[in-house]
Amino acid sequence: MMSDQQIIELCAKHDRKAQQVLYDRYSRLLLGVCLRYATDKAEAEDILQDSFLKIFYSINDFTGSGSFIGWLRKIAVNTALTHYHKNLKYRYHIDIEEYVSVETGVTSFEENFFNADELYKVLNELPAGYRMVFNLYAVEGYKHKEIAEMLGIDTNTSKSQYSRAKAVIRDKLEKLGKLKSSYSENN
Amino acid sequence: MKTNKQNINLRELFRQNLEFAEVIPDAAVKLKLMRRVARKEFMRFNPARLNIYYLGGILITGITTAVILFSGSKNFDRLNPLSIPGKINQSDTSSYIEILTEQPISVKHDNSDVIHKESIRSKSTIRIPDKLKGEVSKTSQSDDNSPHFPTVISNSFSKNNLFIKVTPVTKKLQSEFKTNAVLIDPSSSAGCAPLKVHFHNNSDSYDSCRWTFGDGGYSNQKDPEWIFDVEGEYKVVLEVYNHDGEYLSSTASVTVHPRPQVRFEVAPEKAVLPTDEIRFMNYSTNAVQFKWDFGDGSTSESFEPSHTYKKFSKYNVRLLVFSDWGCSDSLTLFNAFSGSEYSIDFPNAFIPNTQGPSGGYYSSKSDEAAQVFHPSSIGVSEYQLKIFSKLGIPIFESNDINLGWDGYNNGQLCEPGVYIWKVRGKFRNGEPFIKMGDVTLLKN
Numbered sequence: 001m002m003s004d005q006q007i008i009e010l011c012a013k014h015d016r017k018a019q020q021v022l023y024d025r026y027s028r029l030l031l032g033v034c035l036r037y038a039t040d041k042a043e044a045e046d047i048l049q050d051s052f053l054k055i056f057y058s059i060n061d062f063t064g065s066g067s068f069i070g071w072l073r074k075i076a077v078n079t080a081l082t083h084y085h086k087n088l089k090y091r092y093h094i095d096i097e098e099y100v101s102v103e104t105g106v107t108s109f110e111e112n113f114f115n116a117d118e119l120y121k122v123l124n125e126l127p128a129g130y131r132m133v134f135n136l137y138a139v140e141g142y143k144h145k146e147i148a149e150m151l152g153i154d155t156n157t158s159k160s161q162y163s164r165a166k167a168v169i170r171d172k173l174e175k176l177g178k179l180k181s182s183y184s185e186n187n
Numbered sequence: 188m189k190t191n192k193q194n195i196n197l198r199e200l201f202r203q204n205l206e207f208a209e210v211i212p213d214a215a216v217k218l219k220l221m222r223r224v225a226r227k228e229f230m231r232f233n234p235a236r237l238n239i240y241y242l243g244g245i246l247i248t249g250i251t252t253a254v255i256l257f258s259g260s261k262n263f264d265r266l267n268p269l270s271i272p273g274k275i276n277q278s279d280t281s282s283y284i285e286i287l288t289e290q291p292i293s294v295k296h297d298n299s300d301v302i303h304k305e306s307i308r309s310k311s312t313i314r315i316p317d318k319l320k321g322e323v324s325k326t327s328q329s330d331d332n333s334p335h336f337p338t339v340i341s342n343s344f345s346k347n348n349l350f351i352k353v354t355p356v357t358k359k360l361q362s363e364f365k366t367n368a369v370l371i372d373p374s375s376s377a378g379c380a381p382l383k384v385h386f387h388n389n390s391d392s393y394d395s396c397r398w399t400f401g402d403g404g405y406s407n408q409k410d411p412e413w414i415f416d417v418e419g420e421y422k423v424v425l426e427v428y429n430h431d432g433e434y435l436s437s438t439a440s441v442t443v444h445p446r447p448q449v450r451f452e453v454a455p456e457k458a459v460l461p462t463d464e465i466r467f468m469n470y471s472t473n474a475v476q477f478k479w480d481f482g483d484g485s486t487s488e489s490f491e492p493s494h495t496y497k498k499f500s501k502y503n504v505r506l507l508v509f510s511d512w513g514c515s516d517s518l519t520l521f522n523a524f525s526g527s528e529y530s531i532d533f534p535n536a537f538i539p540n541t542q543g544p545s546g547g548y549y550s551s552k553s554d555e556a557a558q559v560f561h562p563s564s565i566g567v568s569e570y571q572l573k574i575f576s577k578l579g580i581p582i583f584e585s586n587d588i589n590l591g592w593d594g595y596n597n598g599q600l601c602e603p604g605v606y607i608w609k610v611r612g613k614f615r616n617g618e619p620f621i622k623m624g625d626v627t628l629l630k631n
Contacts, residue, residue, distance in 0.1 A: 014228060016221075023217060028209035035210050045216045052220050053227065116208045119201060127454045127468045138198040139206055154472060161470075164491075166197055 004068050011059045019056055027052070029069070030076045036123050036135050037080035051079040077140060081150055084132055113180075114173065122172045130165035137162050377442035379514030382415045384441055386423065393427040401441070418445035444512035447474035451506050451518065458524050459568075460499040460617040465524075467492055467504070474508035474516075482523070499617035501525065529566035529614040536627040539594025539601075547590045560626055561591025562610065570612035574626075577605060594628055603630045 002010075002021055010018030031048050038044035054075050062071050123131055132151060136142045137158070144162070148155040376384065387410050388396055398406045400413050401421035415421060421441045428434045450470040458465055467479065469491045479487040481494050482502035496502065502524060507517040537560040540553075549559040560574075567588050574583040574592055582601065583592045594601055606628060611621045 014231075016224070016228075019224060020217075020221065023220065027212050027217070029207065031210040031212045032205065032208040036205055041210075041213075044210075045212055048212060049216060049220045049223065053223060056224060057227070114200070114204070116204050119204050120208075120210075123201075123205075125455075127452050127456075129452060129468060129470050134201075139202050141202075153470070157470070157472065169197060 008059060008062060008068065011056060014056075022055070023052060026069070026072055030072060033073055033076045034080055035120055036139060037077070037084065037131065039124055039128070043083070047076070047080050047083050050083070051076040054079060073140075077136070081132065084128055085152075087128075113177065118176060122169055122176070125172065126165060126168060130161055130168060133158055133161040134165040134169070376439070377444060377512070379510075379512065380416060380418045380443045380446050382441070382443045383412060384415065385412050386410060386425075386439075388425060388427070390427050390435075394430045396425060396427045399424045399426075415441060415443045418443050444510065444514050445473055446514045447508045447510040447516050448472045449474065449506050449508045449516040449518045451520075453504065453520065453523055458616060460524055461496045462617070464493050464495045467494070467506075469506070471506070471508045471516075473510050475511055476509040478507040478509075480505040480507075496524075499524075499619070524616055525618075529616070529618070531562050531564040531567055531610065531612075531620060531622065533562045533608065533610070533622070533624055533626065534560065535624070536629055537594065538629045538631050541600065541631050544595035544598060545593040547585065547593045549589075549591050559591040559593050560608075562588070564588060566615045568613055568615045570610070572608060572610045575607045575609070576601075577607070579607075582606065601628055603628050 002018070007018050007022050007025075011022055027048065030051060031044055034047040034051065035041065035044040038047060051072075055072060058075075062068065123135070126134065129151075133147060136147045136150065137144065142150070144155050144158040147153075147158045151158070153161075378384075386398060390396070396407060396409065398408075398411055398413075400406070400415070400423050402415060402417065402419075404413060406413070413423075419442075421443065423439045423441055424436055425438075426434050426436045448471060450472075452468040452470070454466045454468055455463060469477065471477070477488060477490055479489075479492055481487070481496070482504050483496055483500070485494065487494070501522045503519050503521050504523045505517060505519040507515060509515045534557070537557045540556070540558045545553065545558065547559060547561075549561050553559050562572075570586065570588045572583075572585045572592075573581060575581055582596045585591065604627070605625050607623070607625050609621075609623045611619070613619050
């Protein structure tokens with residue numbers, strides 16, 4: 001079992017084995033990140049591929065300060081933003097399939113009413129612009145000022161888009177919740 | 188399991204569920220990735236694995252560089268070392284918006300204390316920069332003692348663009364040369380980027396003149412035209428020289444306002460017309476006023492309107508935005524609700540199973556033997572298939588896209604030959620379709 005440090009050193013030397021180990025270890029986590037920014041799993045996997053190419057070829061930039069996982073996530077997020085900018089205005093939405101997802105068990109939300117699959121679906125159905133802002137602010141924890149710079153929009157635009165995204169999500173969750181509770185009552 | 192959804196902090200809900208959520212990628216992703224890595228690795232320069240390809244590449248690059256350098260140095264010898272690189276202006280021919288501008292322009296002279304006011308009404312066509320339309324020609328002067336005007340820039344533009352006249356007046360230059368001090372207050376003029384300005388030199392007689400436009404550009408034409416691509420305030424300076432080398436300068440300022448940027452999305456992205464209420468998501472920047480045209484004759488001026496269409500059709504949705512300064516930008520989404528990804532297609536032959544009627548439900552297994560006649564389709568919501576014999580007698584009808592024709596009629600296998608099919612229905616976005624054709628029933 002190689003440690004992260006060993007993998008990083010070997011990847012810096014373009015060791016093919018180490019790259020595969022790195023992929024096997026973190027691809028699931030990073031796809032979890034990418035999927036939040038994509039319309040469907042296929043797009044998320046494209047982003048994942050590009051992210052790993054970037055990771056492999058700029059692993060020398062990882063200074064060792066800060067967590068390696070944090071660095072990987074940051075690259076995935078940036079790659080997702082690049083994709084968003086590329087596809088802006090010309091995206092078509094494709095139905096999402098069921099995902100195979102693994103709960104890491106880090107948290108169990110008290111009101112564990114919605115599972116990760118459902119939350120992903122809600123995110124995937126958001127308009128792309130809202131999805132970007134919501135993810136960056138709510139999940140990644142960036143500030144509106146930073147988001148504005150990343151997306152090339154105004155700080156106020158970021159704020160207002162966040163609140164509108166929240167409204168749309170709440171709307172969708174409420175509908176989903178009603179559907180689910182009526183379903184469980186029938187059974 | 189009843190929850191009070193209002194109490195859930197959305198941010199916490201998503202963060203706790205998704206921040207460390209894992210999703211298993213398809214196995215093919217890894218293969219594809221490793222293939223891309225291998226390709227990149229092969230292209231990567233690695234002295235340890237210097238191979239014939241790299242050697243070839245280096246040789247070709249070397250030769251090309253040598254050729255370029257050799258021919259390049261020859262050319263550079265002929266150029267005047269004093270030449271200043273001219274700025275190339277941009278103009279564009281793609282999308283354009285027509286606006287009418289009324290521009291009051293005042294020019295004030297220190298000497299005369301007269302303020303000229305003129306109003307120029309100009310019909311203007313603003314284009315977003317796209318292609319370089321400028322030509323740059325260079326001349327150089329050999330006489331080192333006279334003032335240098337090494338760069339002559341002549342711009343040829345396609346037709347009349349935004350047109351504002353700035354007229355720094357330096358009349359009666361000859362007499363004024365003696366007084367030696369003619370300062371002209373900046374005449375104000377403003378417009379939206381890219382702003383095309385026509386400058387007029389009112390000097391009576393002079394030997395040479397030189398314009399600097401404040402954005403790094405020069406000209407020594409008498410009445411140059413200049414396009415300011417970037418927003419900002421520019422100080423335009425005109426220097427007029429007589430044959431003694433004396434000169435006179437006057438300035439004018441040009442204010443270029445930023446152009447708003449229009450961007451919007453339609454939600455839901457796969458709308459069903461006319462059922463769905465369409466929401467328009469507005470991502471425009473720098474804009475304060477919005478004009479939506481939904482393409483069905485109705486309009487709106489709100490920031491993010493909603494709209495319900497009365498029937499399915501092809502709609503071009505257009506958003507026109509204005510900034511504080513009246514600068515505008517527009518975007519049209521042509522055929523905004525088209526289901527270009529929707530399709531329905533039929534094969535032209537099939538071979539029924541001779542063992543007996545299959546009921547018409549098809550699978551990938553029955554498709555291998557082409558036993559059931561059915562379409563391959565994407566995004567069909569309503570569907571009706573009818574099949575007729577050559578004599579026009581209806582043989583089969585299906586309202587279920589998953590139910591095809593197995594080649595039987597009332598339990599009897601139909602004769603081999605040509606049959607006519609007709610299908611009608613609707614795609615998921617509400618777009619109707621009708622198709623007809625023939626299919627050959629083959630004998631196994």
